[in-house]
Amino acid sequence: xxxxxxxxxxxxxxxxxxxxxxxxxxxxxxxxxxxxxxxxxxxxxxxxxxxxxxxxxxxxxxxxxxxxxxxxxxxxxxxxxxxxxxxxxxxxxxxxxxxxxxxxxxxxxxxxxxxxxxxxxxxxxxxxxxxxxxxxxxxxxxxxxxxxxxxxxxxxxxxxxxxxxxxxxxxxxxxxxxxxxxxxxxxxxxxxxxxxxxxxxxxxxxxxxxxxxxxxxxxx
Amino acid sequence: xxxxxxxxxxxxxxxxxxxxxxxxxxxxxxxxxxxxxxxxxxxxxxxxxxxxxxxxxxxxxxxxxxxxxxxxxxxxxxxxxxxxxxxxxxxxxxxxxxxxxxxxxxxxxxxxxxxxxxxxxxxxxxxxxxxxxxxxxxxxxxxxxxxxxxxxxxxxxxxxxxxxxxxxxxxxxxxxxxxxxxxxxxxxxxxxxxxxxxxxxxxxxxxxxxxxxxxxxxxx
DNA sequence: GCTTAATCCTTCCGATCTGGACAAATTCAT
DNA sequence: ATGAATTTGTCCAGATCGGAAGGATTAAGC
Numbered sequence: 377x378x379x380x381x382x383x384x385x386x387x388x389x390x391x392x393x394x395x396x397x398x399x400x401x402x403x404x405x406x407x408x409x410x411x412x413x414x415x416x417x418x419x420x421x422x423x424x425x426x427x428x429x430x431x432x433x434x435x436x437x438x439x440x441x442x443x444x445x446x447x448x449x450x451x452x453x454x455x456x457x458x459x460x461x462x463x464x465x466x467x468x469x470x471x472x473x474x475x476x477x478x479x480x481x482x483x484x485x486x487x488x489x490x491x492x493x494x495x496x497x498x499x500x501x502x503x504x505x506x507x508x509x510x511x512x513x514x515x516x517x518x519x520x521x522x523x524x525x526x527x528x529x530x531x532x533x534x535x536x537x538x539x540x541x542x543x544x545x546x547x548x549x550x551x552x553x554x555x556x557x558x559x560x561x562x563x564x565x566x567x568x569x570x571x572x573x574x575x576x577x578x579x580x581x582x583x584x585x586x587x588x589x590x591x592x593x594x595x596x
Numbered sequence: 597x598x599x600x601x602x603x604x605x606x607x608x609x610x611x612x613x614x615x616x617x618x619x620x621x622x623x624x625x626x627x628x629x630x631x632x633x634x635x636x637x638x639x640x641x642x643x644x645x646x647x648x649x650x651x652x653x654x655x656x657x658x659x660x661x662x663x664x665x666x667x668x669x670x671x672x673x674x675x676x677x678x679x680x681x682x683x684x685x686x687x688x689x690x691x692x693x694x695x696x697x698x699x700x701x702x703x704x705x706x707x708x709x710x711x712x713x714x715x716x717x718x719x720x721x722x723x724x725x726x727x728x729x730x731x732x733x734x735x736x737x738x739x740x741x742x743x744x745x746x747x748x749x750x751x752x753x754x755x756x757x758x759x760x761x762x763x764x765x766x767x768x769x770x771x772x773x774x775x776x777x778x779x780x781x782x783x784x785x786x787x788x789x790x791x792x793x794x795x796x797x798x799x800x801x802x803x804x805x806x807x808x809x810x811x812x813x814x815x816x
Numbered sequence: 817g818c819t820t821a822a823t824c825c826t827t828c829c830g831a832t833c834t835g836g837a838c839a840a841a842t843t844c845a846t
Numbered sequence: 847a848t849g850a851a852t853t854t855g856t857c858c859a860g861a862t863c864g865g866a867a868g869g870a871t872t873a874a875g876c
Contacts, residue, residue: 396843397852414725419639424836430856437836439852462757498718503783505634514786521785537812541804544788549773549804552780556772563723566734567742568764584761584769588808616871617824641862652826657865659824 401439403429408450413494416501417447417509447509454495455517461488462521474528479586481525482554486582488580489558496555520592522547537590550589559579621659623649628670633714634720637667637729660805667729674715681708682741695757701745701808702774706802709778710792714741716775742767757810770809777801 407428413418422443426433440446465484469477490495500516502510527549532538538546557564558581561572572578627648633642642663646653685704687806689697709716719738722730746767752758758766777784780799781792792798 400852410773413643416636416721416724418635418640420696421833424705425831434836434838434855435853443835464608479629490816497724497784499635500780503780504636504717504721506782510783511786514783518783518787526788539804540808542790542800544790545804546808548777548788549788549808552772552776556776557768558774560723560734560768562726563719563730563734563738564768566731567738568768569748570762570764570768577788579811580762581765584765588759588766588769589762591811620824642864643862652864654827654865655825657863662864 379571396484397439400429400431400435403431404439404446405453407431408446409454409494409498412447412450413497413501416504417443417507422446433502444509448512451498451509451513452516454492454498455513458488458492458495459517459521473533474535475590477528478532478537478590481528482550482585482589483579483582485551486554486558486578486585489555490578493559493561496559500556500559532590537592539589539591550585553585553589554581601718617659619649620655621650622655624659624666625670625673628666629652629674629714629718632667632670633717633721634647636724637663639644642666664729668732671718671729671733672736674712674718678712678715679737679741686814694755695810697748698752698757698810701748702770702805702809703799705771706768706774706778706798706805709775710798713779713781716779720776720779724726752810757812759809759811766809770805773805773809774801 395533404425407425408420411425411428415424416553420443422436423433425446426436436443436446462484464479465480466477469480485576499513502513522544526543529538529543529547533540533543533546558572564570564572570577572581624645627645628640631645631648634640635644640663642656643653645666646656656663656666660669679691682701682704685700686697689700692700719733720731732815742764746763749763749767753760753766778792784790784792790797792801
């Protein structure tokens with residue numbers, strides 16, 4: 377953990393954090409996010425991360441203590457940003473009816489999953505076997521979000537908008553149809569000739585999700 | 597590749613393959629499948645595989661030449677078995693109507709994804725970034741299967757059984773709802789209190805997939 | 817059966833990479 | 847300009863990969 381971060385919970389630092397330090401941390405977090413999402417925790421070396429960031433590798437120890445803490449910092453940032461994005465988007469449609477809100481949720485989710493594929497790739501990477509990191513991820517980021525969303529989904533089910541059944545199961549189907557598919561975009565380009573970089577392709581995915589999971593709506 | 601395998605495509609071997617050699621290869625393939633599915637290609641060491649198999653590591657060089665060939669052999673085996681399983685299951689319902697066949701497909705797919713989580717985990721691992729392995733996987737196993745299934749799905753769409761839209765996109769949603777969800781089972785246990793090891797939970801997933809993707813059927 | 821040669825396994829080695837530690841050098845806020 | 851914050855260069859002990867070389871096992875032919 378960097379001194380600056382530590383300072384927020386300890387006594388005041390004698391000196392203010394330097395600008396270049398923030399830049400270095402930012403570069404390391406970006407590089408770490410990318411590397412971990414591609415090769416997983418075990419498959420990623422701190423040297424690789426440092427190289428991607430264009431920085432000498434001992435700086436990881438200096439700023440983040442070790443590989444594990446760097447993973448946590450990188451994951452924490454990307455999930456925080458995701459949550460903020462989601463909350464903001466939902467606030468914008470707070471006046472709309474439940475179905476419109478559900479549609480807005482799906483479209484936001486799809487768009488974000490496309491913009492930051494690392495987010496879902498990291499989930500997939502870490503879910504492949506038990507680990508403290510997975511527990512931490514579930515506890516701090518996934519569970520809070522899921523509980524919230526599943527509650528709303530339950531309402532939609534009671535209104536007959538969403539199909540019946542375990543709402544948690546339903547939500548998981550929806551989110552892998554969005555996030556999972558986009559995390560697999562490379563493979564899907566090869567198997568199905570679908571390129572989500574193409575104009576409109578992303579909307580087609582969102583449309584399909586809405587049509588399938590919230591039927592009786594024409595879905596565009 | 598082992599001498600025995602090479603022999604099938606070269607001139608006859610002077611000697612027959614020994615039994616223990618087959619056992620060793622089998623143990624290595626099992627261990628490799630498990631290790632690669634958990635830690636990805638880069639995150640897995642040949643030492644780790646050998647240790648899981650209870651075998652000295654130079655045997656990997658002897659039987660499979662190197663890590664890459666071992667990955668190919670392991671992946672090839674698991675995908676072949678999957679295809680056989682699928683073909684056999686579909687042959688058993690060859691007389692049934694299209695909807696019943698679709699249901700059978702989903703149930704088989706779900707059951708297999710549960711039994712061999714490594715299959716989908718390996719897909720997820722390899723799709724995280726471009727590689728020769730991903731190309732090989734797409735070309736040799738994914739693409740042939742997908743082309744076949746998407747054709748059938750198109751028919752279902754024309755009959756009004758499956759929702760409209762790009763059939764390839766639809767199929768991808770279905771298969772991640774099955775395989776993706778089961779590959780994520782560890783995470784889902786933590787976030788959603790759904791344990792696919794519990795009796796009946798697997799059927800609930802299959803039911804939900806059928807209900808959502810092939811509506812107008814009660815789905816049970 | 818007994819030999820013998822192909823097949824299979826084990827013990828080793830060298831080069832590289834791993835996460836992390838440390839002190840010396842540099843940069844910058846005060 | 848002073849000293850803390852940051853960066854750099856270097857080192858370590860252990861793990862990694864691929865492979866060489868020789869020993870053990872076993873099928874095939876006598």
